Amino acid sequence: MNFTMHSRAKLTGWLFVSLAVILICVFYFYPMIQALLLSFKTGAGANLHFNGISNYKRLFSDKTLLTAVQNTFLYLIVQVPIMIILAMIISVLLNDSKLRFKSFFRTAIFLPCVTSLVAYSVVFKYLFGNDGLVNMLLTKLHLIAQPIQWISDPFWAKITIIIAITWRWTGYNMIFFLSSLQNIDYSIYEAARIDGASAVKQFISITVPMLKPIVLFTSITSTIGTLQLFDEVMNITKGGPGNATLSISQYIYNLSFKYTPDFGYAATVSYSVVAMIVVLSVLQIKLAGDK
Template sequence: MEKVVNAKINYQVKTKKTRLTPKNVPYFFIGPAFLLILIFTVYPVISSFILSFQEVRGVEKSFVGISNYTRLFQDPIFYKSLLNTFQILIVQVPIMLFLSLLIAVGLHSSMLKGKAFFRISYFMPAITALVAASIVFMILLDENFGLVNYFLSFLGVDSIPWLTTPFWAKVSVILVMTWRWTGYNMVIFLAGLQNIPSDLYEAASIDGAGKVKQFFMITIPQLKPVFIFTVVMSTIGSLQLFDEPFILTGGGPNNATMTITVYLYETAFKFFDFGYASAIAYVLVIITAIISFIQMKLVGDE
């Protein structure tokens, strides 16, 4: 009888422990997400890497070694797309971040009324459908009937071929990118400004520092982590630039706005050269990683 009671008690204790501290329950929660990551992220990454060493003809694949990569570095269009991407990056990112900082400082001012309205207004382009926005800009920048040239005509400026000449096509892409992402980065700078202790400004005012000196001696140094984040993320975004040039100009005219990702897309889905497109994708990943690493090292490990 005593053995039966002890066995029953042991069973109840084990059952109770199993219910209270189930070691396998977390795996049931993360299992579906982990499976989706494997299917839609890990598998495509590995598959595209293998594909970069292959040549695809119809449904047949053949191993070609590093010929796709050697071909890439002999491709003038790839160099052209790389140059276009860096030209847009070097011009657009500093302008955008400068405007974002100025707007954030203005919206952070205690003298401004209706802050919520202005914050929403500046952030709205970031959540606007890019296709719709690009169509609107195509209408606005039309050489013959666009509103931009219409208003410029009142200033005595001749009609500008915004989307049909190489220089102005790049300018148009930069304008659309700046319009879309300035408000997004403004919110990040604004969050950084709100985290700066007000005691620093009060102490600087007591010591006789003016607003300009406070801006350069307190605001800018305190925003260093925010600058690092916005510069790195904006650089990565510019290297992956696709939507604006593809919708506005299709990479033209004369490949003037052909970015790396637009060239990758056309190689894969226009010419169906998936092996070569995969090689382009992995070279882009390497370039992005190198530039991000250099930026992080230049501004310091902290």
């Protein structure tokens, strides 16, 4: 009797999750396997044929891919730490019990990450144009004599992309830090205050160590997001000038739809991104000292 009830319970559970499992297999695992098989093929358009590991050998001699990887890792190295630190500091400020209108500030800072990627990218493109609002303000404040070429200069174009993605995703990461801060026992800070610890000392010695799991989580998710960066580069600079802001994802798009379609090599580049994500995630976990 118990065995029958147990079997029915297991069957009921599998029936509940079966639809989700089928959908995940069809729309997630099946495309992954097909993309892996595609990475071993070559040819223009739909005229593909198996060519072994030639696409993977091509990765190491592709100068455009190297440029895209360098650009993407520059965004990663510069933007992600800035964003994580900003998100942490803002979350601490917004967690202050004495702060008024906390809900308004939290909503305002979180709002950018729910805006349309294309819409905000286009807005940034016009804001940082030669005659855009940013140059106008900097000129009126006498900080610059000539308009900065935010979009057409290789250096400033990268800065524009970094500013754009920082503006969009800082509030998203702030929510994770804020939720974790609210689970820290307030008595710990009271004890530190009684012992004479300043606000900065409390932040360094109490807040940062206790937020370590969230720092690790946001670092990994931000790394994954940056390696998949596409919309901002595509809509603000189009990868220019001269591939100066080209990202890996945009290069994959170009291989698939802009150049002569080479879906096999595009799939190979896509799997190289997967490898980068795995390696960087493992490194971050090891550096964090977590099992």
